Amino acid sequence: MNAVAQSHTASTSAQPQEALLQVRGVSLEYRTPERVVRATHQVSFEVDPSDRFVLLGPSGCGKSTLLKAVAGFIQPSEGEIRLAGNQITEPGPDRIVVFQEFDQLPPWKTVIENVMFPLLASRTLKRPEALERARYYLEKVGLSAFADAYPHTLSGGMKARVAIARALAMQPKILLMDEPFAALDALTRRKMQEELLxxxxxxxxxxxxxxxxxxxxxxxxxxxxLLSPHPGRVRAEINSHQYDLKSLGGVGFQQTAQRIHRLLFDEGETGTVEQELNFQDIRIAY
Structure with a gap:
């Protein structure tokens, strides 16, 4: 196994029997000129090592605010957030965020310099090791041939891949992605979902x-x-590993999507939704 791959595996496989991320009774608030707004109310969930855990909900449910709290940018007004047993009180290199605005890549740096930059700025690695790791993750996202290109020459999808490579190069305990493909066209978005998986x-x-x-x-x-809005509360938690990109367009997939929509917006199906969703495991919060 490549030394870079071994290092990443070691950094993300500690104590697999315990939750890596624990969010316990977290309420989050922010202030507007008029009032204090509660974004989430007593939200709890756990993320295990190697999970692909999704926060899903409509505008106003506090999902992006929750992500910022996990990143350490916002402190809960109630509850706590722990990563690998340690309470999160500030940003740290063990949590890296990928946003949907890929113009956050410094335009004067080449692709490989962009990937190396946080490794060098945080003094995580010296330049030779940072270069090796950057090359490794650029190869993983299929951009080795564009290592010396500048961001303005890249498509939106390619910028997204640079941002992902840069984040993974830091080998965080958890990768945080805030609607990373929302600004892309439908075809590119689907391609990026495939590449991410x-x-x-x-x-x-x-x-x-x-x-x-x-x-x-x-x-x-x-x-x-699933988060309901105003303020964000846990509506349900679902195991969804039976679906993938090949499921898109299928009758079962579309029926499930419609039923989740009804569950999110509480359209009178709470009593039967567990049976109708046909998931292997679903926990209804209320």
Whole structure:
């Protein structure tokens, strides 16, 4: 096994019998000029090592705010968040965020310099080791031939792949992705979902992924937390590993997506939704 791959496996496989991320009774608030707004109310969930855990819900359910709290940018007004047993109180290199705005890549740096930059800035590695690791992850995302290119020459999908390579090069305990493909066209978005799953299959990183797309949640996640809005509360938690990109367009897939929609918006199906969803495991919160 490649030394870089061995290092990543070691950094993401500790104590697989215990949850890696624990979110316990977390309420989050933010202030507007008029008032204090509660974004989430007593949200709890756990993410195991190598999970692809999706936060799914409509606008106003606090899913992106939750991601920022896991990243350490926001402190809960109630509850706590722990990563590998340690309470999160500030940002750290063990949690790397990929946003949907890929213009965050410094335009004066080449692709490989962009991937190396956080490794060098954080003094995680010296330059020779950072270069080796950057090359490894650029190869994983299929951009080795573009190592010396500048961001303005890349398509949106290619910028997304650079951002993912840069994040994984830091070998975080958990990768946080906030609607990373929302700004891409439909065909590129589907391609990026496919590549993300292929990359996960090789590297087996732990992923916390935010989306408002039911279809994307079913494809990307092996577990999904459904959040209802205003403020965000846990509606249900679902094991969804039976679906993949090949399921898209299938009758069963579309029926499941429609039923999740009804569950999210509480359209009178709470009593029968567990049977109708036909998941191997579903926990209804209320």
């Amino acid at each position: 292929e990359l996960w299959d090789e590297v087996r990183f732990t992923l916390l992924f935010v989306t408002h797309s039911i279809e994307e949640a079913l494809v990307v996640g092996n577990r999904i937390l």
